[in-house]
Amino acid sequence: MPTLRLAQHWVQTGWFRRLATGLVVLAMLSPLARNADDLPLSTYPMYAGARSNTLSLVTVSGLTADGERSSLSMPEIAETRDPLIAQSFLNDAVATQSTNTICREIAARVGTEIFFVEISRERHDITKYSWGTESLTERQRLAICAVQR
C-alpha cells in the first residue's frame, strides 16, 4: 500500500500539518482578496469605514397621552437586547417598506402609558453630541400607529 505509506510519512514528518496550517492561513486571508464578509471567514469590517459628522438613523418613539415623546426599550422595539440587531430590524423595515406593519407589531409590545408609536428617520450632529448639547437636527416621520387597548 504505497499510497498509505506515503500518507503516513507525510503525517509523521509534519508535512501534512505544515500544509494544513498554510491552507488555513490562506483561507482566513482569502476574504480580503474577495472583499467578502461571510461566515466563518470574514474581513471583520466592523468600525473600519469612515462615518460623516452627520448621522442618519431609523428610530422608534412612543407618544404618551400628552403627546410627550418617550423612548422604547430594545425588547419592545425588536425583541432583543442587542442594538445591532434592533437597528438592523428597523433598517430592514424601511428597506422592505413595511414600516406600517412593524409599527403595529411594536405597538402590541409597549406599556400602557404609550398611546402612539412613531417610526422616524432622524439626523444627528456628532459635533453637537461631543459638546454635550442636543444632537438631533432633523426628524422625518415614516410611520405612526395607535396602540390598541
Add this chain to the structure above:
Amino acid sequence: MTTADATPSRIRRFDRWLLSPAPAERLAALRILIGGFVLVYMIVNVGAFDRLAQLPSAPFEPVGIARWLDEPLPGVAVWILFALLLVFGAAFVAGFWFRVTGPAFAILTLAWASYHSSWGQTLHFEHLFTLHLLVLGLAPAAAVWSWSPNQQAQQPTDVSVRFGWPIRLMAIITVLTYVIAGIAKLRQSGLAWADGSTLGNHIAYSAIRIDQLGGFEPPLAKLVVGRAWLIAPMAVATLALELLAPLALVGGRLRNIWATSAIVFHAGTALTMMVFFPYQGLGFALLPLFRVEYAQRALAPQTARQTTKN
C-alpha cells in the same frame, strides 16, 4: 549574521514552534473551557433562538452554510437545532463519544452562527469560537479528561505534536482575526483611521443609536468623543493591537502584554460603545496562547495532600 542567514533560522524556529509537542491535558482543557463557553453562550442566547423561531419580518439573506437553505427554517427546526446544540455541546465538554460529538457540535455551531447572521446583519462575535470549535472537534481533544463509556481506553498519554499542533493552529487563527480587522480599517479608511476622527464618529454613532433605542448610554462615550488628545491615541492603540497581534505567538512577556491589552481593548469597546465580544473580551479566545492545563496541575498537589490526610 546576515539577513540571508537569519531567515531560514526564523523559518526553522517557527516550524519548531508550530510542531512542538504538548500534553494531552492542554488540548482537553481547551475542549472543556471553549466548549463550555459556547454551551453557556447558547443557553444565555435562548432569546435569539426564540426570535428566529418566530420567523422575523427581516428579509432572509443567508450566509455561510445557511446558503443551502432556500427559505427560513420552520420554528420547530430552530428549536431542534437548539436542543441538538445543548445535547452535543454537553457531550463535547464531557468528551463523550468525541469522534462523533466533536465534529457534530462544531458543525451545529457553524449552522447556528450562519443562520443567526442570515438576517441582514453579520454578527462577528460568533466567527472565532466557530473556527476554534472546528479545530477542536477534529482534534484528539478527548484523549484525557473525558467521560468515556470505555474508561479503560483512556490510557495515560505522552506529550505529542498530535495535541500541540491543533493548539498552535487555534492560536494562529485568534491572532489572524485581529490582523484582518486591522487590515480592514487600513483598506477602508487608510492611515486616516489612526487620527481618531473615524473612531470618534463610530463611538458617537453607537451612543446616539443606543440612546434612541432605549438602551444604556455607554458610560465613557461622552468622555472620549470630541477629545482628540484622548481619541487619537486610542485609535493608534487599536490599530497597533490588531496589526501586531502575531507578537502574541512569540510567547512570554510579549504574549502577556498583548493578551492584557486585548482584554483592556474589549473592555474599552464595551464602555465606549456598549459593544462586547464575550468570547474575546472574557479571554476565552486567548486561551490557546497559554498553558491552560497548569490551572489543574496547580490544584493537583492540593488534591493529593487531601487524599494523604484521609
